[in-house]
Amino acid sequence: MIPTAEALKLAMDANLDLVEVASDAKPPVCRIMDYGKLKYERKKKTSKNTKQHQVQLKEIRMRPKIGKHDIEFKLKSARKFLEQKDKVKFNIMFRGRENAHHELGRTILGDIQEQLTEIAKVEQAPTMASGRNMIMVLAPR
Template identity: 35%
Template sequence: MAKQKLYWRTDFSIRAPSLRVIDSEGKLVGVLTKDEAIKKAHEAELTLIEIAPNAVPPVAKIADYGKFKYAEEKKLAKQSKGVKGGEVKEIRFSPFIGENDFQTRIKRIKEFFADKNKVRVVVVFKGPQMRVKNTGYLVIKRVLDVLGDSVITDMPPKFLGKHLITVISQTTKVKKVKEQDVSEVSEPDESNHAKNQIKKIIN
């Protein structure tokens, strides 16, 4: 399976004029202008990485980009390995996928389930599509609705760069998706998501 390509805006590619900044030690610096934050990062010979673009203001971390990206990839790999059962296959959707393509992917997911595999559902965003991130949650909710009550989520939906990712599996028992997972899909709260990210980094 092809390796996930994760992406974050860095330094001057960040569009927000001001950011809530976390330093390389995981401490919250406060709200700085983009130029101030970039200067602070460069003085430490590090990179300013936007980790929560939809927060108000967006959250950025000062870090070594290579090490940061490697750590995030390890997290994703660990989450996938933590899913018990067969292999984890991947199916990709776009946030505005057409009906025929959607049904084709649903059919493929069912084939993976028939082979006793888990499925990593990935909604891939491109460019300005990131401004309407809620569409990704709606795509995942639709996938869960179509597949029915015998499907459970092994990993709740989570944004990694421009990818919204969840892992699902089929159970032989009729079991509804966990309520907390459904609420996360149907009513995403980017502000709370950003706060949780800050807490994880600081702690």
């Protein structure tokens, strides 16, 4: 335990600062260090964490009787999502008599998968989810 005046003199001689580390302790704990450097490192540490991208799951819904142009339009938005590092969930909804033709949904999802191969990988292969929906999830490469 060093008196405060002596600790201040030691810090000034070393061209550093006397920084209180634990004010709750009896007696309070201080450290001789470069306070400007400490502040800089703390700021750098907090700013590094804020630049992380939060991955979102974007959903694109379709029906099995979707037109060619509509698929191209949906592909364009899916490509945009994948370039922004978000995952894309393709959902094909079957209603009524469409339920008898699940192969239409599989071919549509297969074509989509083929066209997005260079920027996406399949995270979940096309599967029938809850009776009426066929789902495929793509993640960015």
